[in-house]
Amino acid sequence: MPPQVEAEPDGEPAEQAADQIAFDINDFPGGARTAIEAVLMVVDQPVTDEELAGALEISPDDVLGHLKDLERQYDDEQRGFALRAINNAWRIYSRADYAPVIEKFLLDGQHARLTQASLETLAVIAYRQPISRSRVSAVRGVNVDGVIRTLLTRGLIHELGQDTEGGAMLYGTTPYFLQRLGLGSLEELPPLAPHLPDVDVIDELVEQGHG
Template sequence: MTAPPPEPPAVETPTEDQLAFDVADFPGGIRGALEAVLMVVDEPVTTLALASALEQPIDAVAAALADLEQGYEEQRRGFTLREVGGGWRMYSRHEYAPVVEKFVLDGQQARLTQASLETLAVIAYRQPVSRSRVAAVRGVTVDGVIRTLLTRGLIEEVGQDEESTATLYGTTSYFLERLGLGSIEELPALAPYLPEVDVLDEIAEGGRG
């Protein structure tokens, strides 16, 4: 008889003790911890949210953010930290716009992956649409793909959802130019094959439950 295949190892969910930390134990302290978080966010994060994540007093976090912003300015780093719309986020410094623009334009010569094409199609036909709704349609996380499409100049932020405050995305004029279209209305009739917005909401809610 053929032996049954071995069972896959169990994946343990980290406990609260395993997730516990003290920013004082990090080499860079509170400022290093802030940098680590700000490097992975796609949207501005409030001081309160950062203080909650780091489990630090809001005044201490506000002071550390100000120190980081000043330090980047004094060191003339290629990036800066700015407070925009009530939240903090890393940005490329405007003096380096020429090299960033060249990098972006050179990157546009490469072909998009299948994942990027699928995500772009969902945004094109359902815009303005939030990241969570796009992820609900594709059934996978789309954070990295969204960043790629933003970098390529094919999509852009077009506002915020009034209820959830989530960032909404839409296609750009460059997208229309690349497809040889005069407007979004000229897209092929593919929309009927995509779930309606209310269905996407139900899927997204179910995924968060």
Template sequence: MSDTLIDPPADGPTERPLPLRPALEAVLMVADQPLDSVALATAVGHPVEDVVAALQTLAEQYDEQDRGFELRHVAGGWRYYTREAYAPAVEKFVLEGQQARLTQAALETLAVVAYQQPVSRARVSAVRGVNVDGVMRTLLTRGLVEEAGQDVGTGAHLYRTTGYFLERIGVSSLDELPELAPYLPDMEDLEDELERVGGFQTRPDEQPGDQPGAATPTEETP
């Protein structure tokens, strides 16, 4: 019997992939736009063909179980949607939620968007010093902000206030807003802050779920 030692692989042990279906569910749960099979395969570490088969199986299972949500393949990607049969419950929840007062965090985030628009979520986070993903979702749901295209340089989604926002604060145009803009940081002065929070500069956009950098504090969704 040889006493020769076998050296371990230079790259170390191979990391075991996560269980496919639960991993897909976890990623899709935080996605704010349809994700194609290639992006999902990269995220969960499984072959594309296995991912496609698992997605189809999940969609069929949700239909068979009559879950309150469904998995659809739309716009070249996959995303969870509320099942149409349960739309009344969702509508009631959303409408009642719009009657609630905005939190201080939501008001501050809305102010940054109003005075710096069009602006990306990453830059709003840099101005406020905290991750604003949950707050922005609330403002989008309430119709106070909306998407306004993409940044030419980074590809990040840009956001602006809506006509409903103007209606709610009682003005007819953004020109009637109080002069607060001079007190907010200029966009050109935020590069150091963007680099500090980590992850915002390197990402083309806040894709799925807009996962924050590790060093960025996060606010709870109002």
């Protein structure tokens, strides 16, 4: 049976309703440039100017011009962050000049206790790595974007590259994770994996969540 598409109150499928989101980019304060900034603040991996152009419904050339202007602006103002393009994809990064500040903040943060949500998410990643964000969400039944960012910041997980099939970012635990647990390798983890869904079940949950 094909996955059911949730209907909006007026009876239209949710996917069609999403396609009907319309706006005039010039109606936003600051226009396209500030709209690009807003998108860059929420992306969890670099985006291309073509992707931004499609989302904002303006030309890639205009997007590229705004990106380069923002890059120069941040550099001229010596902001704590910088806009950089790596492999033709753009993302906002903390400026390298402030690495000592960032390092101290992250190290100090290691002493704070993880929340229950963080511990549960970390367990899923540890036993099912490499695993994508959507699959972690499927297992836990909640959005894990904020928790993933916390675990990345703490240095307990890291990005392992993109899934060859769907292109989603995959995550796994770090050597620091093993160090904190006093383990020599992942093989020394307690036998909790049987209590987590199999990969096929996780895939089914992901499909249901996208239905």
